[in-house]
Amino acid sequence: MWLKMLAARFVGTFLLLGAVGDFRDVEPVTPREDPGAWREPAPGVGLRELGDATGLRIGWAVVPRELRRDAAYRQRVADGHVIVAENAMKWQVIQPAPDRWRFEPGDDLVRFAIAHGQAVRGHTLVWHGGLPTWLREPEEEWTPEALRAVLETYVTTVVGRWRGHIEAWDVVNEAVAGLFRDPLRTTLWRETLGDGYIAETFRLAHAADPGAKLFYNDFRIEAPNRKADRVEALLRGLLADGVPVHGLGLQAHMHFELPDEEALVANLERFAALGLELHLTEIDVAIPGEITVEQRIRQAIAMRRLTRACLRVPACTTMVFWGVDDGRSWVPRFFTGWKAPLLYDSRMERKLSWYGVADALREGRPDRRLPESVLLD
Ligand code: G3I
Numbered sequence: 001m002w003l004k005m006l007a008a009r010f011v012g013t014f015l016l017l018g019a020v021g022d023f024r025d026v027e028p029v030t031p032r033e034d035p036g037a038w039r040e041p042a043p044g045v046g047l048r049e050l051g052d053a054t055g056l057r058i059g060w061a062v063v064p065r066e067l068r069r070d071a072a073y074r075q076r077v078a079d080g081h082v083i084v085a086e087n088a089m090k091w092q093v094i095q096p097a098p099d100r101w102r103f104e105p106g107d108d109l110v111r112f113a114i115a116h117g118q119a120v121r122g123h124t125l126v127w128h129g130g131l132p133t134w135l136r137e138p139e140e141e142w143t144p145e146a147l148r149a150v151l152e153t154y155v156t157t158v159v160g161r162w163r164g165h166i167e168a169w170d171v172v173n174e175a176v177a178g179l180f181r182d183p184l185r186t187t188l189w190r191e192t193l194g195d196g197y198i199a200e201t202f203r204l205a206h207a208a209d210p211g212a213k214l215f216y217n218d219f220r221i222e223a224p225n226r227k228a229d230r231v232e233a234l235l236r237g238l239l240a241d242g243v244p245v246h247g248l249g250l251q252a253h254m255h256f257e258l259p260d261e262e263a264l265v266a267n268l269e270r271f272a273a274l275g276l277e278l279h280l281t282e283i284d285v286a287i288p289g290e291i292t293v294e295q296r297i298r299q300a301i302a303m304r305r306l307t308r309a310c311l312r313v314p315a316c317t318t319m320v321f322w323g324v325d326d327g328r329s330w331v332p333r334f335f336t337g338w339k340a341p342l343l344y345d346s347r348m349e350r351k352l353s354w355y356g357v358a359d360a361l362r363e364g365r366p367d368r369r370l371p372e373s374v375l376l377d
Contacts, residue, residue: 033301035352038359046079047354050361056311057081058357059121059320061282064088064108066328072348076324077112082167084121084281084320085109086330090130094158098134098150103161110165121281121320122166124217125155126201127173128187136188147192152204159208170217170249170281171205172198176234178220178227183234198234199243206244217249217281222306223263224270235274248274249281253322255288255331255338258302264309272315280310282322284341285353286331291340300356303343307360314365319357326351 031037041050047058059082066073077083087093088105095101113120124130135150142150159169175198177185184190189197198216205214216235221228231248238245248271268278285302287295310316323329327346332339343354 032363033304035297035300035355038355039362040355041358041362047358047361048079048081050358051081054311054361054364056307056316056361056365057119057318059083059119059318060324061086061123061320061322062109062112062324063328064105064112067108067112073324074112076344076348078116078118080118082119082121082318082320083109083113084123086123086323087130089122089158090124090127091135091154092130092132095135095154096132101157106162110162114165119167120162120165121279122159122162122169122212123281124170124173125158125205126151126171126175126189126197128185128189129174131188142188142192144192144194147188148200151189151193151197151201155201155204156208159205159212163209164211166209166212168213168215168247168277168279169205169209171202171214171245173217174219175216176218176221176227176230178225178230183230199238199241202238202243202245213246213277214244215247215249215277215279215281216245217251219251219253219282222250222252222254222259222267222280224267228267232270232274235271235276239274245276247277247279249279251282251322252280252284252306253282254285254302254306255335255341258298259305259309261305261309264305265312268309268313268316272313276315278310278313278316279318279320280306280316281318281320283319284322284329284331286335286338286341288338296352299341300352302356303353304356304360307357308363311360311363311365324348 051058058080060077060080062077062083063086067077085106088109093102093105110120175185177183184195193200202214205212218231221231235245235248271278283306285299287299307319310319321342323342325344325346325348326340326342329341331341343351343357345351
């Protein structure tokens, strides 16, 4: 009920602003995008239950230390099907020195998932970020032989460590360039090992855990654009060469625009046509400047559109939010003036964006509606 009252207030302001043309890119808002039309889930029904009913999995990027110390955080994280380490399974954390391995934070996460019947995404094996200094700035330049040996040891050790416990690995992260003429990003890996490092890493990961689904993961490929074309070309090439790639992760960090649902669907469909499973892997919708009522509506509509787009494409099985609450998000630390991109506020209360996701879930997939028992009028 309160949701309706709150939304009615929002929508009044919203329409007013729309009338003066101050909120152009949210127009045209469909009647179903009016928060006043969204239905609240029944008491006690969370995203996990709504996701179960509609056949779409919800996940969270998690910080193991926060899981240990914050009961409210634990409770929110438990309301999901999938968890992923925001940082705890990055190279920097796992192998801070050539002869030092640190698995405890990752182990904590895997234990939490087992205790709560959740799946784990592994993030990430090969990336230009999150690397330890010894790897990034070696005393002597890496030779291909030496770097290949380091890569092989790392992938075999890490994937082997959690063999059977990680459902899907982001094997290679952000290897494609969006802006430059050269379609692949220049990184330590590419410069030293050549373009073949991508296929090599997938093969190593597959050998270490043949049961894990192996994903390529990247950002700003949610809408059809040049970078998405390049990712498609890369994936086609890998698949044609028989490389074990099973899925594509579309990060969905939305900092600049309100996504167009039809464009999202068209883009997801073209990747699904490759036979890949699709996960939205790092969802957040950052707010610039002041957090106004209009911005919160816009954010909630963006979250709702992302959820609806995923629901409309059967290959899109999983939506992972890049953090639980605004207070712990990476966004304000990295982008001055941008903030509050998640589903819970810093007091761990549900935001309008939470209700946007819930409403899309309760609408269901086109062929699968939710039982009335999980809904509240
Ligand atoms: O853990 C140390 C802590 O001990 C130290 O006191 C503190 C001082 O700055 O740094 C802490 O590490 C930071 C870590 O986040 C945990 O807060 C790192 O400096 C910082 O670089 C790291 O940032 C992460 C970033 O990836 C780089 O790895 C963000 O939290 C994380 O949200 C972000 O996630 C990436 C995905 O992996 C890939 N896609 C893009 C996404 C956003 O950049």
